[in-house]
Amino acid sequence: MKTRDRLRIAMQKSGRLTEPALELLKRCGLTFRQSRDKLFCFGEGEPVDLLLVRDDDIPGLIAQGVCDLGIVGRNVLDEFALTAGRDVAPLAEWRALGFGRCRLSIAVPQEMDYRAPSDLAGLRIATSYPGLLGAWLRGQGVGAGVVTLAGSVEIAPRLGTADLICDLVQSGGTLAANQLRETEVLLESEAVLAGPQTLPADERGDMIELLFRRLDGVIQVRE
Numbered sequence: 292m293k294t295r296d297r298l299r300i301a302m303q304k305s306g307r308l309t310e311p312a313l314e315l316l317k318r319c320g321l322t323f324r325q326s327r328d329k330l331f332c333f334g335e336g337e338p339v340d341l342l343l344v345r346d347d348d349i350p351g352l353i354a355q356g357v358c359d360l361g362i363v364g365r366n367v368l369d370e371f372a373l374t375a376g377r378d379v380a381p382l383a384e385w386r387a388l389g390f391g392r393c394r395l396s397i398a399v400p401q402e403m404d405y406r407a408p409s410d411l412a413g414l415r416i417a418t419s420y421p422g423l424l425g426a427w428l429r430g431q432g433v434g435a436g437v438v439t440l441a442g443s444v445e446i447a448p449r450l451g452t453a454d455l456i457c458d459l460v461q462s463g464g465t466l467a468a469n470q471l472r473e474t475e476v477l478l479e480s481e482a483v484l485a486g487p488q489t490l491p492a493d494e495r496g497d498m499i500e501l502l503f504r505r506l507d508g509v510i511q512v513r514e
């Protein structure tokens with residue numbers, strides 16, 4: 292592949308992380324002009340462009356070298372690490388960005404008598420995070436069925452397709468609306484800046500170092 296001389300950062304095209312990510316980059320002194328097809332945002336001052344995609348595609352795009360960095364939830368990054376396979380380049384979480392906070396939790400029907408993870412043995416758990424859930428179950432020494440769903444995980448117990456769920460929780464409102472109760476937190480998540488474990492040794496590497504310094508300033512000021 293021809294090496295690029297501009298830095299390319301992947302971010303969510305439209306969703307919870309889009310506005311705060313753009314705001315953060317703006318505070319780092321980066322401004323962009325959007326392409327007609329809304330796939331790219333071209334940097335106006337610095338040689339940094341954005342690629343606007345679904346959040347689930349971001350780790351793969353970094354691993355393939357299509358993008359140098361990505362802004363994505365830790366939940367998506369860690370799930371990718373657990374499910375991508377051995378031949379895929381490992382990624383690193385370079386910075387935690389302080390927005391998009393949520394947690395990946397086990398939630399059970401309100402009336403279920405839950406005391407400890409061992410109570411989950413033999414039950415079916417619906418989730419969009421089979422890698423993270425599977426790793427947690429193994430760590431707990433619990434054998435449970437994992438039902439992988441792309442979305443609407445919270446309605447699975449009412450539909451009868453699973454006994455309980457493992458899903459992202461922010462306020463708990465969605466759980467309450469579905470008569471579910473949070474019992475275990477598997478992962479505390481927020482948006483992170485992800486990249487390859489080894490950063491490029493060319494001008495893009497210098498640009499990344501500069502971006503890290505600016506980010507550290509902005510994040511420190513905010514905290």
Ligand code: ATP
Nearest residue numbers: 303306307308345346347364391392393459460461
């Ligand atoms: P896409 O179309 O990009 O695939 P999506 O529906 O998967 O979008 P969003 O719902 O916008 O994604 O969530 C993006 C990220 O926001 C999540 O991966 C997670 O890191 C974070 N997040 C914060 N709070 C929540 C929440 N309550 N539910 C889901 N995600 C949350």
Ligand code: ZN
Nearest residue numbers: 345346347348
């Ligand atoms: Zn997604």
